[in-house]
Amino acid sequence: xxxxxxxxxxxxxxxxxxxxxxINAPKIEYAQLSPTxxxxxxxxxxxxxxxxxxxxxxxxxxxxxxxxALVAAFAAVVALASDGYGTTKAHIAAMGAIAVDGPxxxxxxxxxxxxxxxxxxxxxxxxxxxxxxxxxxSFAAQAASVPGSDSEKAAVKxxxxxxxxxxxxxxxxxxxxxxxxANDLLTLFVALEVFSLPLYLMCALARRKRLMSQEAAVKYFxxxxxxxxxxxxxxxxxxxxxxxxxxxxxxxxxxxxxTNVDPALAGTMGNDALLLIGGAMILMGLLFKVGAVxxxxxxxxxxxxxxxxxxxxxxxxxxxxAFGALLRLLYVVLPGMRWDWRPVMWAVAIVTMLGGAIVAxxxxxxxxxxxxxxxxxxxxxxxxxxATSKDGVSSVLFYLAAYSFVTIGAFAVVTLVRDAGGEATHxxxxxxxxxxxxxxxxxxxxxxxxxAGIPLxxxxxxxxxxxxAAAEGGAAPLVVIGVISSAIAAFFYIRVIVLMFFSEPxxxxxxxxxxxxxxxxxxxxxxxxxxxxxxxxxYFLDLASQASVFVR
Amino acid sequence: MNPVNYLYLSxxxxxxxxxxVLIRRNAIVxxxxxxxxxxxxxxxxVTFSRMHGNLDGQIIAFFTMVVAAxxxxxxxxxxxxxxxxxxxxxxxxxxxxxx
Numbered sequence: 339x340x341x342x343x344x345x346x347x348x349x350x351x352x353x354x355x356x357x358x359x360x361i362n363a364p365k366i367e368y369a370q371l372s373p374t375x376x377x378x379x380x381x382x383x384x385x386x387x388x389x390x391x392x393x394x395x396x397x398x399x400x401x402x403x404x405x406x407a408l409v410a411a412f413a414a415v416v417a418l419a420s421d422g423y424g425t426t427k428a429h430i431a432a433m434g435a436i437a438v439d440g441p442x443x444x445x446x447x448x449x450x451x452x453x454x455x456x457x458x459x460x461x462x463x464x465x466x467x468x469x470x471x472x473x474x475x476s477f478a479a480q481a482a483s484v485p486g487s488d489s490e491k492a493a494v495k496x497x498x499x500x501x502x503x504x505x506x507x508x509x510x511x512x513x514x515x516x517x518x519x520a521n522d523l524l525t526l527f528v529a530l531e532v533f534s535l536p537l538y539l540m541c542a543l544a545r546r547k548r549l550m551s552q553e554a555a556v557k558y559f560x561x562x563x564x565x566x567x568x569x570x571x572x573x574x575x576x577x578x579x580x581x582x583x584x585x586x587x588x589x590x591x592x593x594x595x596x597t598n599v600d601p602a603l604a605g606t607m608g609n610d611a612l613l614l615i616g617g618a619m620i621l622m623g624l625l626f627k628v629g630a631v632x633x634x635x636x637x638x639x640x641x642x643x644x645x646x647x648x649x650x651x652x653x654x655x656x657x658x659x660a661f662g663a664l665l666r667l668l669y670v671v672l673p674g675m676r677w678d679w680r681p682v683m684w685a686v687a688i689v690t691m692l693g694g695a696i697v698a699x700x701x702x703x704x705x706x707x708x709x710x711x712x713x714x715x716x717x718x719x720x721x722x723x724x725a726t727s728k729d730g731v732s733s734v735l736f737y738l739a740a741y742s743f744v745t746i747g748a749f750a751v752v753t754l755v756r757d758a759g760g761e762a763t764h765x766x767x768x769x770x771x772x773x774x775x776x777x778x779x780x781x782x783x784x785x786x787x788x789x790a791g792i793p794l795x796x797x798x799x800x801x802x803x804x805x806x807a808a809a810e811g812g813a814a815p816l817v818v819i820g821v822i823s824s825a826i827a828a829f830f831y832i833r834v835i836v837l838m839f840f841s842e843p844x845x846x847x848x849x850x851x852x853x854x855x856x857x858x859x860x861x862x863x864x865x866x867x868x869x870x871x872x873x874x875x876x877y878f879l880d881l882a883s884q885a886s887v888f889v890r
Numbered sequence: 891m892n893p894v895n896y897l898y899l900s901x902x903x904x905x906x907x908x909x910x911v912l913i914r915r916n917a918i919v920x921x922x923x924x925x926x927x928x929x930x931x932x933x934x935x936v937t938f939s940r941m942h943g944n945l946d947g948q949i950i951a952f953f954t955m956v957v958a959a960x961x962x963x964x965x966x967x968x969x970x971x972x973x974x975x976x977x978x979x980x981x982x983x984x985x986x987x988x989x
Binding site: 535556564581582 | 961
């Protein structure tokens with residue numbers, strides 16, 4: 339198009355009517371966005387609490403605000419779902435930026451519940467011994483002070499705690515709520531950053547082993563920012579391809595069914611090279627967040643170094659949000675090029691399942707072991723994503739819900755087993771735990787069996803649903819590989835159980851801390867959900883099945 | 891001038907940034923390379939905006955700048971705290987956790 343015509347886009351003749359009067363106010367459906375808005379609002383209130391509430395009462399104020407916000411947001415999600423926004427009234431809100439539909443509401447509900455359980459583990463203050471008469475949580479007394487320095491000792495003595503983690507948690511949850519419901523690529527990118535940045539910070543805040551924690555944060559930050567730069571370049575390519583960042587518009591251009599083409603646009607859009615490069619780069623960014631091989635390098639280090647409550651929350655909620663966004667991208671934006679992305683996703687799923695399961699065998703640290711197990715699980719979920727069917731969506735939704743509770747519960751148990759240096763994460767220290775504290779070991783065994791996918795646990799129901807969908811979707815070889823890697827994975831889960839119950843406790847082994855009702859609730863909820871979803875999954879499978887239609 | 895040339899420039903800048911992330915050892919320099927990648931994306935957005943004749947790309951560039959600024963705040967906070975602990979910002983020294 340000519341230069342004069344382009345310039346007229348952002349310049350106007352002086353005699354023209356006042357352009358301000360022509361701007362139409364956007365139409366925002368506040369009620370339908372209320373889950374996200376509540377959480378963002380509470381996060382801002384949390385920041386104000388940091389500024390104005392006296393230090394002594396900040397912890398209580400923050401926990402109260404976060405708790406109320408998460409419960410209210412979950413109630414809002416349930417209200418929207420029961421109004422039919424998940425099924426019949428599904429539509430696109432906020433001028434095309436946010437989709438309010440079944441998968442979005444289901445995943446938002448899951449993220450909020452995971453956030454709520456995560457909040458309980460964040461707020462736990464009875465595991466560490468009291469420092470100078472003050473109860474302390476898992477987070478550094480003062481993040482800015484160098485570990486071991488005088489200023490840190492002074493901060494510990496004064497009883498400081500990093501209550502900023504609660505607003506950070508809420509900001510992260512807010513970004514995660516938007517991520518799977520984003521309906522244009524710009525919203526997707528902004529949501530990605532909104533939930534990533536607080537997570538990078540929270541990783542650096544461990545009270546014990548700060549050096550490792552800071553190292554984990556640097557690794558997570560640099561690699562995460564690297565991956566999001568790739569995502570952004572992919573978005574630029576897709577914008578170049580379609581002339582728009584709206585999901586529906588890109589899907590139309592991919593399918594070749596676009597109706598109203600601007601004559602200026604017709605000459606520049608539709609370049610397949612841009613589509614392929616852009617799609618691949620966005621997928622790369624999402625697979626990084628999911629922790630799929632070959633973009634998994636950060637997972638073990640970050641999971642090991644981050645404070646364990648943060649690890650649990652991150653492992654559960656990030657996966658839910660990222661798989662939600664991945665599903666929407668593949669099923670709504672790029673279904674027209676599934677013959678291009680399916681082979682790639684096949685390869686990624688296979689190496690993820692096998693890689694995660696095989697490398698986990700050699701691990702000696704319980705947090706690293708769980709990290710590799712989460713990589714293997716990402717592979718299983720990818721098998722459901724590849725199914726490209728309604729069953730594929732519903733099985734992935736169910737798997738994510740089941741998996742997130744197991745994960746948070748398992749990491750909450752890890753926080754209980756302690757020795758003089760904080761958490762005793764080395765596997766050799768877990769030897770004979772079943773003799774010393776049978777209850778904790780039994781609970782952990784339930785979680786491990788659920789990870790392994792043993793019948794009567796939620797892991798079995800989830801894996802069965804995912805593999806069934808994959809087999810029906812024409813990915814039978816993938817199911818075979820999935821079952822083989824489940825068997826490999828079962829080996830190291832069972833090995834931990836054997837270690838806990840059938841070996842002699844070491845004389846100077848770790849002790850099991852008695853937690854407050856907060857962590858007990860988190861672990862208890864994990865066990866209950868694991869068993870209920872394992873014994874009677876049908877209701878929840880139906881729920882996921884009802885919620886499995888995307889709006890476009 | 892043909893706007894496609896700016897796309898080639900953007901791809902080149904992005905590649906330089908990505909290469910820098912992979913080969914540089916100082917966390918701050920790695921981080922600057924990531925910023926270079928984000929700015930390469932901005933150039934691509936603005937160029938496509940000019941080619942398509944719509945304003946979406948220019949608006950996205952503003953969002954990218956804000957996000958990049960937020961990322962700088964968080965990134966420098968993390969890198970500075972690591973530097974104060976270790977007296978080194980080398981990404982090779984940070985190797986407490988290995989397989």
